[in-house]
Amino acid sequence: MVARKRKRAGRNSEEGIPSPPGYSAIPIKFSEKQQASHYLYVRAHSVREGAKSNWPQKRTLFILNVPPYCTEESLLRLLSPCGPVQSVELQEKPDLTENPKEPKSKYFHPKPVQGFQVAYVVFQKPSGVSAALTLKGPLLVSTESHPVKSGIHKWISDYTDSIPDPEALRVEVDTFMEAYDQKIAEEEAKAKEEEGVPDEEGWVKVTRRGRRPGLPRTEAASLRVLERERQKRARKELLNFYAWQHRESKMEHLAQLRKKFEEDKQRIELMRAQRKFRPY
Amino acid sequence: MGPAPAGKQVCGAPGEAQMMEPALESTGKEGKKASSRKRTMSKSPVEGVLQPVKLSRAELYKEPTNEELNHLRETEILFHSSLLRLQVEELLKEIRLSEKKKDRIEAFLREINQRVMRVPSIPETELTDQAWLPAGVQVPLHQVPYTVKGCFRFLPPAQVTVVGSYLLGTCIQPDINVDVALTMPREILQDKDGLNQRYFRKRALYLAHLAHHLAHDPLFGSVRFSYSNGCHLKPLLLLRPNGKDKSLVTVRLHPCPPPDFFRPCRLLPTKNNVRSAWYRGQSPPGDGSLEPPTPHYNTWVLQDTALESHLQFLSTILSSAPGLKDGVALLKVWLRQRELDKGLGGFTGFLISMLIAFLVSTRKIHTTMSGYQVLRSVLQFLATTDLTVNGISLCLSSDPSLPALADFHQAFPVVFLDSSGHLNLCADVTASTYHQVQHEAQLSMALLDSKADDGFQLLLMTPKPMIRAFDHVFHLRPLSRLQAACHRLKLWAELQDNGGDYVSAALGPLTTLLEQGLGARLHLLAHSRPSVPEWDINQDPPKHKDSGTLSLALLLRSEGLTSVLELGPEADQPKAADFRHFWGSRSELRRFQDGAIREAVVWEAASMFQKRLIPHQVVTHLLALHADIPDTCVHYVGGLLDALIQGVKETSSTGEEALAATVRCYDDLSRLLWGLEGLPLTVSAVQGAHPVLRYTEVFPPTPVRPAYSFYEQLRERASLLPRLNKPCPAYVEPMTVVCHLEGSGQWPQDAKAVQRVRAAFQLRLAELLMQQHGLQCRATATHTDVLKDGFVFRIRVAYQREPQILREMRSPEGMISLRDTPASLCLERDNRQLPLLTSALHGLQQQHPAFSGVARLAKRWVRAQLLGEGFTDESLDLVAAALFLHPEPFTPPSSPQVGFLRFLFLVSTFDWKNNPLIVNLNNELTVEEQIEIRSGFLVARAQLPVMVIFTPQDRKSSVWTQDGPSAQILQQLVVLAAEALPILEKQLMDPRGPGDIRTVFRPPLDIYDVLIHLSPRHIPRHRQAVDLPHVSFCRGLLSEPGSLSLMPVLGYDPPQLFLAQLREAFGDLALFFYDQHGGEVIGVLWKPGSFQPQPFKATSTRGHMVASQGGELVMVPNVEAILEDFAVLGEGLVQAVEARSERWTV
Structure with missing residues (x-):
């Protein structure tokens, strides 16, 4: 292993670090003590013509393969030499959707365990991106002046953070519910207004509320109706009344036996293949 | 040293080892040695899986032929189902002798006949003068006492006849034995040869001479001595062919007297044929009392005279009825799987044939019956008749000179007379053996009557070794202690009858003693039958004490195990003296709450663990008291594995008490929750959802009493935090409790809003519990942790309609349909199915007190093999529950040890690929429903996980194995279990002690x-x-x-x-x-x-x-x-x- 390592190190110094087309590679390590390093693959963030993106074109740096111990703060620190940074966001996967994200509640969506991630770094000026693309590294995530917690340190601080403040939780719940109640009240008021009022073509919407409520439009309800119909029909039918019905039911019985026999034969075949009949 | 799980095939379950191949990743890494890995078995995934049958319409509805109709009708009448018929046919094919082999055996027998007839005769000498015997051969008999009057000469046999199962066509593979009777010429024998073992001495010398001459013949691969049915007075000669046919057949030569040589009236069970004066070297007690009868001795002589007549009798009945022969073969397999057919006093195939003959003669079996029906009828007969009380006889004549059945009952525990009316075929069968047969027959009948299970597999293909079938086993070692026991129990007459075999002489009295002592705790007591030794002709026959070990096995009643008291009669009754004599110093006078003063024995046992081991105390006490066998000679195997589930400092309990204490605390908490005032909705139900609350947590929680100085403190949230410079604090796992609220229409109909309202309930719950009961609480958005009496419970408020809300989907047309989503399934599982399972298993523990131990031992083992995270807690609990709910062909385990062995057996042999494990909790599933579940399984196999467990609440999706194990992990578990089982069983059955019992728990x-x-x-x-x-x-x-x-x-x-x-x-x-x-x-x-x-x-x-x-x-x-x-x-x-x-x- 040692030999292999030396070889790789040598190759790096001669040819530069291999990187996929369009990306440049920056080695990154946890601290001085580590020998081998991971590689960040970075490029300027760009999307196809016409597509919108949550991040400004030209000023955003897209980073792949961010190691699990690397936090947003440490990325900020490591990249600020390239130019003033506006924001750093770490994500599990590259972002493909266009919708802006809502801020998530920390009580109802606890932070998941971190693995390897991708990052979007927005610089204040486009020059920051080009400077970052030529970084040589290796970058150090944890230094003496800016230590990053890992292992026992991290778990203890995570545990401390996980103990919630009941008051803050209560406040959040109350605000949410107030907004929700208001929304519901508005919807109801709107529905009441519209009830029984024909639209421009003269159709009246039947709701569950009015004086003559309609059936709920659910799958279960429609299945129930079908089932009732079927039972009604089954009650009317006569079984084994005509000779041909008799004959057919006998034939059906025989067919069942045949089917069973075939199944059993297949089963036996399988057991024989597995030598299941050697008693000892 | 752990069991090596390398890629080699496991002999115990060859089929299974191939069963599961990696479904996800099928190729190994490059350059990796294939043999060293577990992932090497790769086959195409379609092979070995049952596919639903698809027959075309034309095939299904074509006109039936006559043969087809006949075949279908026959199946319906003669067999249970077509599957059973096919299975029985396959099995018979597997065990029957092939024609090719028969030809080779015939040829070998002809050779033997010629050679035996050519053995030279020797002149007459005194019996005690054995100088004529050549150097290379020893007399295959213990000649004690040595002096016997009489003369011996060798003449070639008057007649050589093949007898026994080979001629009847009921001989089964493997271990083919052919019995050959050599009729000794009348000239060798004298009058009164039946007396004082003279006949047996001559028989032995006859064989010795024969052996000497046959030993040099190149035809034979080996010539050895053995005992006939384990009876040590009756040696026989084993001949095996040479070369590649070495294991083809064993021919057993039995010398026998000429017909009508012995007068049957002299060999009645009431007669004496071994004189005390000769045997003990002293005259019988002078007051003219009678010599003790020697029923066993007489029977052994009679057996030799009846060899041929029995053969003729059986052949008249069996020869024309193939169904009967099939029945004999099936029953032989049945007996052998239960280890009942071997050794002295075993229930042999010969006995079974005779029993079938008896049932034919009483018209309980008809000669046109199929093998399956014969099996069923015989089992039915065995299950319902008690031959120890009402003997049966094949003898039809009503001759008044014949002995009465009562005479036989006096002399033998089990009575079944042959057609002559003189010979008890079951003479050597002990009462325990017979009861074991009866017990097995009852179990098998119950199994055959319940239509749900695969009767064939469980009845005929599943081995039932002693250690896996019985709750406790103990070994007596060394056997020579039994000699002293015989003297202590005053068994001189029996010794005389048995020719000095103290093991069989002492067996009956010892089992009776223990059965009486164990009383209500015992369901069945069984003993191993001494194995039949085999030895070279130049060696002395093995001594009695070398005949292996004597193992006794106990099947316990779990309801009898809870009592520590043995209640005797009232002190003034005459029976009290008997009770005192039986229990010796352990018997004490005690005054009971109802005022009675009685004799009683109280055993020291506080915990469940100790109570389970009371039989150990009983056995050692009684054996020491009555049979002079000290406890150092009793190696009791009952609770050896319990140490694995004992807590760190607990050595007197296996945690059942601690679990019960936790459950009590939980009950208190739920009462508090019910009575809580001030919640907007009242609590309607509280359900446990944690392994502790169903008694299956491996290490039960202990109340926490934290030392505050050890921790950081977060005062404003009333919490302790781990401290950096200290070791990690003790692990406290909160126990999940689901709390349902009464129904209300006020809940919002939006998933996010429901979450918020639940959080508000959690906060309120914490506040109220703190205010009203002073309990330390901590609320989060999803749960409330409560500290009560040192236990921490995690209460989760549930809203019944929440999964429904999560499932709702609106189609573009505005139709609302319900579709399962991951979130709704997860909620459904945690809030509904988990509490149901927990309460069902809690109930199971009340019925079967050993459940907790078995489930925990099993889980412990799986986790110790580093596989614990591949399996959910619930799936392993359900497998353990299956051992209790579907114990067939066993009975539900009453000790963790036997349950664990069966767990290993189940895991290593179950065909996970083609079968779902159906765990019928609370017996909710009917037979029809189970069949429906099975067929549904076949159709949906591809969508189901590798390991499928269905319960009454979960008939389609196998919730608890949905996320694991993967095929590789399950395969690894199967391999490890198959390796661990034989190692552990060998350790437990080793009379010298089990060695390191933790071996199988150490991971490779x-x-x-x-x-x-x-x-x-x-x-x-x-x-x-x-x-x-x-x-x-x-x-x-x-x-x-x-x-x-x-x-x-x-x-x-x-x-x-x-x-x-x-x-x-x-x-x-x-x-x-x-x-x-x-x-x-x-x-x-x-x-x-x-x-x-x-x-x-x-x-x-x-x-x-x-x-x-x-x-x-x-x-x-x-x-x-x-x-x-x-x-x-x-x-x-x-x-x-x-x-x-x-x-x-x-």
Whole structure:
């Protein structure tokens, strides 16, 4: 292993670090003590013509393969030499959707365990991106002046953070519910207004509320109706009344036996293949 | 040393070993040695799986032929189902002798006949003068006492006839034996040869001479002596062919007297044929009392005279009826699977044939019946008749000179007379053996009557070795102690009858003694039958004490195990003296609450664990008291495995009491919740959802009493925090409790809003519990933790309609339909199915007190093999529950040990691929429903997980195995179980003591690619390890109760946190294995295929690096950096990362 390592190190110094087309590679390590390093693959963030993106074109740096111990703060620190940074966001996967994200509640969506991630770094000026693309590294995530917690340190601080403040939780719940109640009240008021009022073509919407409520439009309800119909029909039918019905039911019985026999034969075949009949 | 799970096939379950091949990753890594890995068995995934049958309409509805109709009708009348018919036919094909083999055997027999007839005769000598015997051969008989009057000469046999099963066509493979009777010429015998073993001496000498001459013949591969049915007075000669036919057949030569030589009236069970004066060297007591009868001795002589007549009798009945022969063969298999047919007093195939003949003569069996029906009728007869009370006889004549059945009942425990009316065929069968046969027959009949299970498999294909069938087993060693026991029990007459065989003489009285002593605790007592020895002709026959060991086995009644008291008669009754005599010094006079003063024996036992072992105390006490066998000679195997589920400092309990205490605390809490005032909706139900609350947590929780100085304190939230410079604090797992509220229309109809309202309930619950009951609480958005009496409960408020809300989908037309989503399924599982399962298993524990022990031992073992995280808790609990709910062909286990053995057996032999494990909790499923579930399973097999467990509440989806195990993990478990079972059984059956019982609990570590060694300082459950560690750390607990005003550290387990990080970061490259009960090592296995170079993709760069290979840019895992990441992520916890790079290449 040692030999292999030396070889790789040598190759790096001669040819530069291999990187996929369009990306440049920056080695990154946890601290001085580590020998081998991971590689960040970075490029300027760009999307196809016409597509919108949550991040400004030209000023955003897209980073792949961010190691699990690397936090947003440490990325900020490591990249600020390239130019003033506006924001750093770490994500599990590259972002493909266009919708802006809502801020998530920390009580109802606890932070998941971190693995390897991708990052979007927005610089204040486009020059920051080009400077970052030529970084040589290796970058150090944890230094003496800016230590990053890992292992026992991290778990203890995570545990401390996980103990919630009941008051803050209560406040959040109350605000949410107030907004929700208001929304519901508005919807109801709107529905009441519209009830029984024909639209421009003269159709009246039947709701569950009015004086003559309609059936709920659910799958279960429609299945129930079908089932009732079927039972009604089954009650009317006569079984084994005509000779041909008799004959057919006998034939059906025989067919069942045949089917069973075939199944059993297949089963036996399988057991024989597995030598299941050697008693000892 | 752990069992090596390398890729080799397991002999016990060859079918299973091939059953599951990796379904996800099928190819091994490049350059990896195929033989060293567990993932080597790869076949196409379609093979070996049952497919639903598809017949075309034309085939299904074509006109039936006559043959087909006949066949179908026959199946309906003669067999249970067509499957059973096919199975029976296959089995018979497998065990029947082939014609080819028969020809070879015939040829061998002809050769023997010629050679035997050519053995030269010798002149007459005194019986005691054995100087004529050549040097290379010893007399195959213990000649005690040596002096016998009479003369012996050798003449070739008057007649050589084949007798027994071979001629009848009921001989089955393997171990083919052909019995040959050699009729000794009348000239050899004298009058009164029946007396004082003279006939047996001559018989032995006859064989010795024969052996000497046949031994030199190149035709025979081996010539050895053995005993006929284990009877040590009747040696026989074993001849095996030479060369490649070595194991083809064993021919057994039985010398026998000429017909009508012995007068039957002299050999009645009431007659004496071994004189005390000769046997003991002293005249009988002078007062003219009678000599003791020698029924066994007489029977052995009679058996020899009846060899041929029995053969003729059986052949008239069996020869024309193939169904009867099939029945004999099936019953022989049935007996052999139960280890009932071997040794002295075994229930042999001959006895079964005779029994069938009896049933034919009483018209209970008809000659046109099929083998299956014969099997059923015989089992029915055995199950319902007691031959120890009402003997049966094949004799039809009503001759008044014949002895009465009562005479036989006096002399023998089991009575079944042959057609002559003189010979008891069951003379050597002990009462225990017969009761065992009866018990097995009853179980089998119950099994055949219940239509749900695969009767054939359980009845005829499942072995029932003693250690797996009985709850407790004990070995008596050395056997020579039994000689002393015979003297103590005054069994001189029996010794005289048995020709000095003290083992069989003492067996009957000993079993009676123990049966009486164990009383209500005992369901059945069985003993191993001494094995039949085989020895070379130049050796002396083995001594009685060398005939292996005597193992006795107890099947216990779990309801009888709870009492510590043996209640005797009232003190003034005459029976009291008997009671005192029986129990000796243990019997005490006691005054009871109802005022009675009685004799009683009280055993010391406080915990369930000790109560289970009361039979041990009873056995050692009675054997020492009455049979002079000290406890050093009794090796009791009943609770050896219990040590694995005992707590660190607990040696007197296996935790059932601690679990019960926790459940009591939970009951108190639920009462508090019901009575809580001030909640907007009242509590309607409280349900437990944690293993502790169904008695299956391996190590029950202990009340926490934290030492505050050990922790950081977060005063404003009333919580303790772990401190950096101290060892990791004790692990406290909150026990989940689901709390249902009364129904209300006020709940919002939006998933997010429901979440918020639930959070509000959690907060309110914490407030009220604190105010009204002073309990320390901590609320979060999803649960409320409550500290009560040192136990921490996690209460989760549930809203019944929430899964419904999560399922609602609106189609474009505005139709609302319900579709399962991951979130709704998860909620459904946690809030509905888990509590139901917990309460069902809680109920099971009340019925079967051993359930807790079995489930915990099983879980412990799986986790110790580092596979615990592949299986959910619930799935393993359900497998353990299946052992109790579907014990066939056994009875529900009453001790953790036997339950665990059966767990290993079930796991290693169950065909997970083609069968669902149906666990019929509360007996809710009918037979029809089970059949429906099975057929539904076949159709949906491809969508179901590898391991499928169905319960009445979960008939389609196998909730608890949905997320694991994967095919590889299950396969690994199957392999490990198949390795562990024989090792453990051998250890437990070893009379010299089991050795290190923890062997099978130590995991094999040589299969892992990387080992991450952890520092014990930060493993909170370090003391639970299989091998108690030498170092121990303070975990911040006080020994006496302290104040409980701060919430202890909950669920903080650094190894688990570390594993979660590892799995998140490297889950697609490697698998991680760990034993949560104090494991010091994490095993890492690279996934096959993860080292293969892949083209660059922005979505899968995790932990990879780009390298150029042959001019192309590809991605390979950055292994060196990853290995260093292991240490970085677990800083403080990881001691060393041991990369076994010789096992893999990048």
